[in-house]
Amino acid sequence: MCLAVPGKVLDIEDRDGTRMATVDFGGVLKEVCLEYLPDLRVGEYAIVHVGFALQRLDEESAQRTLRLFENLGMLEEEFGDPWAAAAATPEVGR
Secondary structure (H helix, E strand, C coil), X not given: CCCCEEEEEEEEEEECCEEEEEEEECCEEEEEECCCCCXXXXXXXXXXXXXXXXXXXXXXXXXXXXHHHHHCCHHHHHHCCHHHHHHHCCCCCC
16 A cells, blocks of 8 residues: 655755655655755655655644544554664674
């Protein structure tokens, strides 16, 4: 399943003429394209689908939705378990 998930913009940068952001989805960080929301700012929330920010969202609605998705296990289904992924990654220099 591919969800549209709310996330908080942590930083914004221009990459080859494209506005990109690091977005926090309840502890999972992903790179997101901001071309559909060019006026989105650091600290704001947006609904993101397949790597594109599609709609601005207020913090209360975003937090409520993230809690609901987490309780239903949908965040892990969408993003995987970040702790398991980190544990499975071999350490550099070994």
